Amino acid sequence: MKKVIALAVSFLPTHMRPEIRELYLSTLIANFGVAMVLLFEPIFLYTRGYSIQQIALFFIIVYVLYIVLMPIGGHVAKEFGYEHSIFISTFIFIAYYFALYNITNSPILFLVTPALYALQKAFYWPAYHADFARYANRLEDAREVGGLESMVLIVNVLAPFVAGSIVQFFGFGALFICVSIILVLSNLPLMVTRETFVPKSFPYGTAFRNLFSPERRLEFITYLGYGEELIALTIWPIFMSIVVGNFFNLGGIIAISAFITALFALYVGRRSDLRNKRLTLRVGSFIYSMTWLQRALVHSPLGVLASDTLGRLGKELISVPLVSLTYEEAQRSSIMQTVIFFEMSLSVGKLIALALVYTLAAVLAGTAAFTVFFVFAGLMALLYGARTYVS
Structure with a gap:
């Protein structure tokens, strides 16, 4: 029994700093709320009469503005503190959900809503990554990343099921209200320990000089791979809803898939700490690419379950070692410059994916369109492997 317990513990981070524990708890609470609505956002727009092309345009506005606003978010985080920036982002998120729910009431909200989403991202993600990178333990950083992802996925087992039930029986309005309350509560863990920092500025132009730096070209290409994530979060949920047809059943499918993935994330974290992160990333990029190609063959709810699980x-195999390597690089150099470069690069990748979706949605429809989107996502996933060639 002791050996079993020791083996189980070996998959978990055991030397986390208090700041990481607080970030863990805050992230778990926030992700429970976000996971309740994230996959249903594109479905919400789709059921309100927006075409795939219009949904792509919505997210194009989001990521163009996000790239523009991100250096400002980095400056706010460095000037006022990472946790203060995260705190502000939660209330912008609530405003975004309010605008999203009312988006069909006024044409101007089609511009205001993505602008709020971009602003929330600019305040949250640079601060979140910088906070994690600053306090992560170098000896077990992959387990800290994998452990958090695993816990988030376990929380997400319940979230889609709850969300599907709320939408099915009470509608999207009730869902957005529940999520807003949860987002406010997610700030409480960050208030346990007083944040200590030295206010510093973050020059706006530095972010763009780093983005186009020849020395970081391979890293830039790597993060372009995140373009596939945009298709995973917008096109794939719409495809699943069409095949499954019922929000309650769709929530159940996502819950089962998330639970299986949660256990696997712990294994990947431990393997990445004990072995070569680059090898795991190289193999993972190929495997993940293949999972995208098989999604085009899905025609039943059982197929959706199998495909979603394999994809997760x-x-x-990619996200745990890649994020861990990114945090290690941040600790060696400038934390905020590294995480801003990471977020800006992946945003460019998502814009490339969105441009393809927007263009092809005008000429393709039905199964043909989804097949092309999934194949393109598979090709983008191969780009993750470029990180293994960075010294």
Whole structure:
């Protein structure tokens, strides 16, 4: 029994700093709320009469503005503190959900809503990554990343099921209200320990000089791979809803898939700490690419379950070692410059994916369109492997 317990513990981070524990708890609470609505956002727009092309345009506005606003978010985080920036982002998120729910009431909200989403991202993601990178333990950083992803996925087992039930029986309005309350509560863990920092500025132009730096070209290409994530979060949920047809059943499918992936994330974290992160990433990029190609063959709810599970497992082989390597680089150099470069690069990748979706949605429809989108996502996933060639 002791050996079993020791083996189980070996998959978990055991030397986390208090700041990481607080970030863990805050992230778990926030992700429970976000996971309740994230996959249903594109479905919400789709059921309100927006075409795939219009949904792509919505997210194009989001990521163009996000790239523009991101250096400002980095400056706010460095000037006022990472946790203060995260705190502000939660209330912008609530405003975004309010605008999203009312988006069909006024044409101007089609511009205001993505602008709020971009602003929330600019305040949240640079601060979140910088906070994690600053306090992560170098000896077990992959387990800290994998452990958090695993816990988030376990929380997400319940979230889609709850969300599907709320939408099915009470509608999207009730869902957005529940999520807003949860987002406010997610700030409480960050208030346990007083944040200590030295206010510093973050020059706006530095972010763009780093983005186009020849020395970081391979890293830039690597993060372009995140373009596939945009298709995973917008096109794939719409495809699943069409095949499954019922929000309650769709929530159940996602819950089962998330639970299986949660266990796998712990294994990937431990493997990445004990072995070569680059090898795991190289193999993972190929496996994950293949999982995208098989999605085009899905025609039943059982197929959706199998495909979604395989896709999530493949993504863990990439995200745990890749994020861990990114945090290690941040600790060696400038934390905020590294995480801003990471977020700006992946946003460019998502814009490339969105441009393809927007263009092809005008000329393709039905199964043909979804097949092309999934194949393109598979090709983008191969770009993750470029990180293994960075010294």
